[in-house]
Amino acid sequence: MASERQHRLAIVEFGRLLHGNGFVAATDGNLSVRLDERRLLVTPTYMSKGRMRPSDIVIVDMDGNRLAGKRNVSSEIGMHLLIYRLRPDVQGIVHAHPPTATGFAASGMDLNQPLVCEVVVGLGEIPLARYGTPGTPELAEALEPLVPSHDAILMANHGVVTYGSDLENAYMKMETVEHFAQIALVTHILGRAQPLGEKDVEKLWAVRHRYNSAGKCGSVRIPSASDGLQREADSKETADIRR
Numbered sequence: 001m002a003s004e005r006q007h008r009l010a011i012v013e014f015g016r017l018l019h020g021n022g023f024v025a026a027t028d029g030n031l032s033v034r035l036d037e038r039r040l041l042v043t044p045t046y047m048s049k050g051r052m053r054p055s056d057i058v059i060v061d062m063d064g065n066r067l068a069g070k071r072n073v074s075s076e077i078g079m080h081l082l083i084y085r086l087r088p089d090v091q092g093i094v095h096a097h098p099p100t101a102t103g104f105a106a107s108g109m110d111l112n113q114p115l116v117c118e119v120v121v122g123l124g125e126i127p128l129a130r131y132g133t134p135g136t137p138e139l140a141e142a143l144e145p146l147v148p149s150h151d152a153i154l155m156a157n158h159g160v161v162t163y164g165s166d167l168e169n170a171y172m173k174m175e176t177v178e179h180f181a182q183i184a185l186v187t188h189i190l191g192r193a194q195p196l197g198e199k200d201v202e203k204l205w206a207v208r209h210r211y212n213s214a215g216k217c218g219s220v221r222i223p224s225a226s227d228g229l230q231r232e233a234d235s236k237e238t239a240d241i242r243r
Contacts, residue, residue: 007033007041007167008054014094014171015043019050023096023174029159030074032093033167034084038062042080044071075135082140083163086147092167097159098178100185104128105154111177111184114196119180120204123152126177131156152177 002010011031018024018031029049032042041057043049058069062084064077074080080093104111111126119126127146132138132155143161146153152162152173162173187193196204 002166004035004041005054007035008057010167011041011043011057012052012054014167015049015052017171018094018096018174019048021098021175023098023178024049025097029094029096030076030080031095031167031170032074032080034091035059039067040080040084042073042077044069045074047071076139078135078137078140079143079161082144083147083161086144087163089165090163090170091165092170093161093163094167094170094174095159095161096174098174098181101154101160101178101181102158104181104184105159106157108156110154111180113184113193114201114204115187115193116180116183117196117200117204119176120196120201121208122176123150123173123180124208125150126152126154126180128154128156131158134158 011033015029015031018029023029027046027048030043031049032040035041038061040060040062042060043052044056044058047056056069056071058071058073059067060073060077061067062081064073064081066073076095079095083090083093101111105128108128110128114120127150129142129146132140132142139155139158142155143153151164152160154160154177160174160177162170162177164170164173184193
């Protein structure tokens with residue numbers, strides 16, 4: 001079991017990775033770790049995730065009250081509290097604004113299509129939560145219906161939140177979401193998205209259960225015949241525009 005010091009170092013490490021990979025800018029984003037049943041370690045507000053020190057991390061209780069630390073806790077603590085309350089299995093949370101995935105969220109588009117086998121196995125659907133004002137109860141209310149059955153959620157006009165069995169697992173899911181968003185964007189540009197079929201998705205689902213993949217992922221939406229017709233229409237429209 002990791003010590004508090006180790007958790008602080010992990011938050012600093014993954015905060016720097018978020019910043020270095022361009023998933024956050026300026027003072028954006030926040031990370032947290034569950035210390036025990038009553039306490040969380042959370043990043044402070046108004047601080048670059050690329051410049052944090054272990055001593056900057058704040059300890060709060062499960063109501064968001066600061067127990068230790070000189071800095072103020074992140075204004076989006078309510079989102080973290082909600083996820084820990086609804087998901088006892090979750091030990092780490094990452095919220096960031098990776099550009100491509102956030103672009104989908106700002107366009108009102110989810111990432112639910114089964115386009116990449118590894119994403120189907122690892123995350124399943126990546127749904128889009130309706131907009132909720134950051135730092136207010138609205139954000140938690142928008143996320144609440146989706147948290148129990150998903151480990152990664154796009155937040156409309158805001159960003160992405162991922163969570164898992166530890167902070168590293170949560171961070172890796174953030175990388176997966178952004179990488180998948182980049183792939184999905186290319187399929188949109190090409191106008192040739194080819195989602196996996198029902199039988200292929202069922203096989204991948206079996207693989208997921210066989211290896212007992214950690215976390216949750218809502219049932220993957222299986223493409224229907226109408227989806228295929230719509231893709232053909234979209235491809236024709238794209239081709240007409242390019243002529």
